[in-house]
Amino acid sequence: MAVQEMxxxxxxxxxxxxxxxxxxADIDGDVADITFENLGYDSIAILEVTSRIQQEYGTRLADDAVTGFAxxxxxxALVNAQLAGAA
Structure with a gap:
C-alpha cells in the first residue's frame, strides 16, 4: 500500500x-509561510490539529515537534518526512 503524502x-x-x-481564520491562498499565530491558531488548536493528523495519517508526532510548529x-514537511520513513 502506498503511503499518502500530505x-x-x-x-x-x-x-x-x-x-x-x-x-x-482565513487560510485560503498562500499561507505556507504565515505563522499559525498570525492565522489565528493558538497552541490548543495546534494540539487538536496534531491529533487529527495522527489519526488520519497513522503517524506519531513527537510533543517537542508539535510545539515547534510555526x-x-x-x-x-514533518508529516511527509515521517511518512517517507515509514515507507
Whole structure:
C-alpha cells in the first residue's frame, strides 16, 4: 500500500475541521509561510490539529515537534518526512 503524502490543501481541511468554525481564520491562498499565530491558531488548536493528523495519517508526532510548529509548511514537511520513513 502506498503511503499518502500530505499536501497544504490536506492541512487546510484539517485546520478547518479542528477549528469548528469556517470563519475562524482565513487560510485560503498562500499561507505556507504565515505563522499559525498570525492565522489565528493558538497552541490548543495546534494540539487538536496534531491529533487529527495522527489519526488520519497513522503517524506519531513527537510533543517537542508539535510545539515547534510555526507555519503550515513546517507541519506538511514533518508529516511527509515521517511518512517517507515509514515507507
Amino acid at each position: 499536501t497544504l490543501d490536506d492541512l487546510r481541511r484539517i485546520l478547518r475541521d479542528a477549528a469548528g468554525d469556517t470563519e475562524a 507555519r503550515p509548511r513546517d507541519v506538511v
